[in-house]
Amino acid sequence: MIDTIRSLGRWGLGVFERLGRGHLLLLEILRGVPELFLRFSLVIQQLSSVGVHSVLIILISGLFVGMVLGLQGYNTLVDFGAEESLGVLVALSLVRELGPVVSALLFAGRAGSALTAEIGLMKSTEQLSGMEMMAVDPVRRVLAPRFLAGFISMPLLAAIFSAVGIFGGFLVGHGLLGVDDGAFWSQMQAKTDWYEDVLNGVIKSIVFGFVVTWIALFEGYDATPTSEGVGRATTRTVVHSAFAILGLDFVLTALMFGDV
């Protein structure tokens, strides 16, 4: 019994210690961000591996999510004779929720796990230590550019996801189910608010980008420097990112769309 409580306590202390280390790392990364604007080519390189390489999965997933929304939404709306509102339904679901959340989940799986694996591998092959001994701070040289790249990429990816998704919904709604295209777009425009819906969605995706990149970098940097440890860290990145995205999504939604 005492042993159970003790191991619970040890686990709790471990969690807090990791949280502390994570925040310290974040602080150091953020301190390294300003000087990156003098060496932006470092960030561009990472934008390529973090952002560009995630575009394909975002495009395809966005299209299909939008198409499914079109189909499902139509089936429900047609019962109320409100199939003209299909555009609103697709646009609001994507812009407010699915765009930021699903693209962040995909980003965690695609770019986040790759970041963790890359950093973890650099640690286990002593590349990070090597840099330190060459008087190059790995947090500033390796982590900070990746952090900024993730932070910039996420809202762009989410916007691409939503735009493609709405197009997918339109394809299904207009092309397959024969919803009037004028009504589709005009209803959507009338009911989707730039500030309330689109901008809040963008803010969500910025927050998700921040958190997912942070988790991915921390897990990589904190990984046990063996191939097994890196593998476990990669899994943790995806799991913790998913928790963080969904939990934060609830908090942000409550703040943004809860009764003002």
Place this chain on the structure above:
Amino acid sequence: MRQSKSTEITVGMFVAAGLVALFVLAMKVSNFTDFTDETGYQVVAEFENIGGLKVRSPVTMAGVRVGRVAAIDLSPTTYNAHVTLNLYGSFDTIPTDTAASIYTAGLLGEQYIGLEAGAEEEFLKDGDVIELTQPALVLEQVIGQFLFSKAEGE
């Protein structure tokens, strides 16, 4: 670190695609275009009951949108709803005796303010008050009245 041209090009294309998507969301999907017409003037109308009217609900005239609801307060003296309307600058020839009513778009739709033009030669300007108003229909009241009149008729 030097980098290949193709990296820079693909990154450029990625950032451009993201910005275009944001632009599409703003212009095509949402009502961002309304904001370009932000210059306008404000008038006030008092309603007995506004039902489900909300800030940013549309204000229309003959079905054309001419503005938005800017603010909703409760008047401390009359206990009426004190609604501030933001009318677009391009619609500057609305007569002063115009009437404002609260309608519902469709059976279950959202509520909006409809304006019916009067006959005065003078036009509404910033800070004016619309005197003629008609409150929102509250479904429970309508049904109650209907049942009451039905009972009286018998």
Place this chain on the structure above:
Amino acid sequence: MPLVKIRDLHFYRGNRAIFDGVNIDIHRGKITAIMGPSGTGKTTLLRLIGGQLHPDKGTIEVDGQNVHTLSHSELYELRKRMGMLFQSGALLTDINVFDNVAFPIREHTKLPETMVRDLVLMKLQSVGLRCARNLMASELSGGMARRVALARAVTLDPMMIMYDEPFTGQDPISMGTLVNLIHRMNDAMGLTSVIVSHDVAETAEIADYIYLLSGGKVIEKGSPVQLKRSSSQWVQQFMQGLPDGPVPFHYPGTDFSDDLLNGEVSA
């Protein structure tokens, strides 16, 4: 005055003492070897000197500066004058040999690209890998990777270089090459070298002074010749690689015949 002065060094990992009061002097221009059985924390010592780890007690001074009281930026300034050669080479895997050697120059100076090229080719020439400059780090053999890492470690002309197990897992030819290179670099560039190793023959061949570590303490120190004549049985066992001696062949425990006759049968 020695370049590196270690005084009363204590370092614990968990409850285990890795160093338990160690004093070491590393003199300028000399090759000093730190030797000892596996697990005596030789690599840890290098990391302590480089400021990557903090001692629990004691001081480490490099060129008159106490490594562990320096600020972040002062420590990084000091590290620019130290080179370290990791066991794996620690080359950056996403860029080629040339860019690896150019890395510290590009990070720390604003030299024009033509000058960077000249410098890198000079350093690569000195380790004999000028024509391998377009290979990726993953295409190199272990010995070549270490030579590239050596070229990289000396690009900024440091005052000292620390070698972490430079001879481990090398075939005789690349072993010979490395022994030769380390010796030549030290003399030609006026470096101070610290070698951590347990390859007795190779290390004794080039070292000017040897420290023998075991159980967290300095067991013996002296020139290779002095050590070979040491009266200590432990030193003799280590230097000659004898299978049995003060360090027993058998893992400590009960007597063998006792175990056979009376040991409990499990499962």
